Amino acid sequence: MGLEKIKAELKAKSGFRASILDRGEKRVRDVAQVANDQWEVMGRPELGDEFESYTVTLVRDPFTQSGWRYLCSCYEHRSGRGRRRKLCSHALAVILWRRHNNFALTDNSTGDNGERSS
């Protein structure tokens, strides 16, 4: 599936803003899988990153509808609880990367319900 189509789908189904989808898209080529449920996303100063790389992990979370959520290491660096709840563009890049590589087709654990930002 093409990235444009994936973005349009995420926007329609999960209510992501276009601006964060665009930032996530710019990061897709910076995504490297390091484990089954873990990815490394290269930091980009032009996108506001302070660190060289960020680690995104897919974890069990019984409080989301899908039972899964993405955690990013940038959540630890930033203060404030509001930030923590929102999906960052690093995690979004991983979502786009996984769909682009067709992982989502065989893996329902990361269904749309788990990717809402609210």
Ligand SMILES: [Zn+2]
């Ligand atoms: Zn992040």
